[in-house]
Amino acid sequence: MLKQIVAFCQKHRLFSYNDHILLACSGGPDSLCMVHIFIRLAAAYNLTVSVAHVEHGIRGRASVQDAAFVKDFCQKNNLPFYLKKVNAISYAEKNKLSVEAAARILRYSFLQQTATVLHCTSIAIAHHRGDQAETILMHMIRGAGTKGLSGINPRTNNIIRPLLNCTRSQIKSYCSQYNLVFRTDTTNYDTNYTRNSIRLKLLPFLHKYNPNIEETLCRTASLIAEENDFITTYADDVYKSIVIKKNNRLLLPLPEFTKQHIAIKRQTLRAAISDLCNNTIDIENIHIDNILSLAAKAKTGSSLNLPHNIIVIIEYNNLVLTIAEKSSQKMEIEPISINTAGTTTLPFLLGSISAITVNSYEGQKDRRLCYIDTDKICGKLIIRSRKNGDFFYPKGLNGRKKIKNLLIDNKIPREQRSKIPLLCDQKGIIWVVGIQQDQRYFPQSSSTNIIQLTLNTQNSK
Structure with missing residues (x-):
């Protein structure tokens, strides 16, 4: 398994010699396996490894015991340990989020802060092949484009996922082989959570039709990711070649834009929105469809409003994206x-x-x-x-x-x-x-x- 992980990391360039990697560890089998793997890799690649744990306060005493367990494991293995206690339930109520989403935001925020302070080159998360399959099914059920159906990437900026090509059974066998006693999160069996329901109900059902369903989903996601990467790269080139930037306005000439393939049009619009707002959060397929409909009619003066105060306007031969000024009516x-x-x-x-x-x-x-x-x-x-x-x-x-x-x-x-x-x-x-x-x-x-x-x-x- 170690050779498999090293080959995967090398293929996707997840780490290099002399890197400082922050390992996110919950105390469960996946993250504990990952920490143990990097203890073994540290000497061979001259790596500096540190461990971080977030105590979300969701499961009361059990959460506190998880944190103590990870701390004890790090002390026994001479690993620097960093702990953050948060109140995910309170944060979720305050920000109108699910507890699961709130915990994720708080966890990643702490990981990024700690990585910055320690000057880490990357943050390692213990996502594995099962997580990938669940994510693909979740996106498929909710509706997604090629980006969503690509699943989890081995690397996202400074986040790396070295176990993404490993199965659950491989990870548990590894823990058994090295006598790694791990913590069990009882909430992982609560089927009120969509991901848990997919893992415990849907995937076992799909196994009846394809015993290798997880591998099949991951292989499909990999192919889609390659195609999405091509579309994204090509669309970015198109966007850079036709866009005209004027202050906080982006002009896409309609003659050049409308002749593009529909897939390129969609990605070009997402590139424009990202350029304007630095992200595409809350921009859904329906918003992109509405812009395409507006561009097809090409009626000067017609417009529509999107999240983040984005206004899309047809101005003669241009599709214009801009941010609405709060006081524009008084100018x-x-x-x-x-x-x-x-x-x-x-x-x-x-x-x-x-x-x-x-x-x-x-x-x-x-x-x-x-x-x-x-x-x-x-x-x-x-x-x-x-x-x-x-x-x-x-x-x-x-x-x-x-x-x-x-x-x-x-x-x-x-x-x-x-x-x-x-x-x-x-x-x-x-x-x-x-x-x-x-x-x-x-x-x-x-x-x-x-x-x-x-x-x-x-x-x-």
């Missing part, structure tokens, strides 16, 4: 007066507008410039956000046009339209700043009083 420009002989700073880091008197305006077609015959101005000049029904008379066009339609034509995202400054007087809109000005205020050949307004931004040349 409007309060009316401010324009200095006609100096510079006025705009809100929301939009830049500034400078005003000077000029004699000529011929040949100027820069959108950042606006020329006004001051004799046509009625009252003071102000900057404000757009209002429903706003319209103006665009220079170069006949008739009037709604500001909303102008912004749509210029492909201004919906959530940014309220931030576009409008220069107005008492009669109406003079300039949609940086986009278009009203022809009624533009100087004529007879105009004698002319001002030039210039929009200054970080991107100004």
